Amino acid sequence: MSSTVSQLPPGKAPQLRVMPMPSDANVYGDVFGGWIMAQVDIAGSLPATRRANGRVATIAVNSFLFKNPVFVGDLLSFYADIVKVGNTSITVNVEVYAERNRLQTEIVKVTEATLTYVATDENRKPRPLPPLDPVREAGASPAI
Numbered sequence: 001m002s003s004t005v006s007q008l009p010p011g012k013a014p015q016l017r018v019m020p021m022p023s024d025a026n027v028y029g030d031v032f033g034g035w036i037m038a039q040v041d042i043a044g045s046l047p048a049t050r051r052a053n054g055r056v057a058t059i060a061v062n063s064f065l066f067k068n069p070v071f072v073g074d075l076l077s078f079y080a081d082i083v084k085v086g087n088t089s090i091t092v093n094v095e096v097y098a099e100r101n102r103l104q105t106e107i108v109k110v111t112e113a114t115l116t117y118v119a120t121d122e123n124r125k126p127r128p129l130p131p132l133d134p135v136r137e138a139g140a141s142p143a144i
């Protein structure tokens with residue numbers, strides 16, 4: 001199945017947009033997977049931190065698929081959605097799209113991952129999640 005799409009996910013705001021630089025490339029000149037993983041972890045932590053209303057730590061990378069390569073100069077958009085909430089944990093799905101050759105509007109889904117974060121207290125121990133606060137959740141995801 002082709003990973004090329006006609007537009008970025010409609011009606012959703014990316015958590016993060018970033019353009020990899022030559023210093024983010026591997027020895028072959030494409031973007032280093034570890035750099036992408038770091039950005040995915042940051043993007044996923046944003047809705048998790050909001051839901052936890054405070055500090056979180058990444059406990060697990062449940063899945064990670066590098067479906068297409070990322071090139072220096074791609075404009076990457078990271079979409080992150082909470083898919084599961086437990087007592088202390090929040091699981092987030094992150095999808096990454098690359099806008100290549102931006103004048104030609106070629107958009108490719110490059111990466112998909114699922115990560116689990118745990119809300120932690122000041123002693124770095126798990127902390128029960130607070131009740132869902134619709135105002136906080138809505139305020140951080142502006143309508144587009």
Ligand SMILES: CC(=O)SCCNC(=O)CCNC(=O)[C@H](O)C(C)(C)COP(=O)(O)OP(=O)(O)OC[C@H]1O[C@@H](n2cnc3c(N)ncnc32)[C@H](O)[C@@H]1OP(=O)(O)O
Nearest residue numbers: 056057058059060085086087088089116118120124125126
């Ligand atoms: C800010 C950063 O991201 S730093 C990046 C690196 N991450 C870290 O350094 C974190 C290191 N890990 C830790 O400090 C600890 O493991 C903690 C504080 C995150 C969790 O403490 P633990 O005692 O291991 O957690 P505990 O066993 O109580 O489980 C906590 C939650 O994680 C879930 N969990 C545990 N293992 C897994 C796993 N392999 N996959 C998914 N979820 C898991 C549990 O089900 C539980 O969720 P729930 O409360 O919603 O039911």
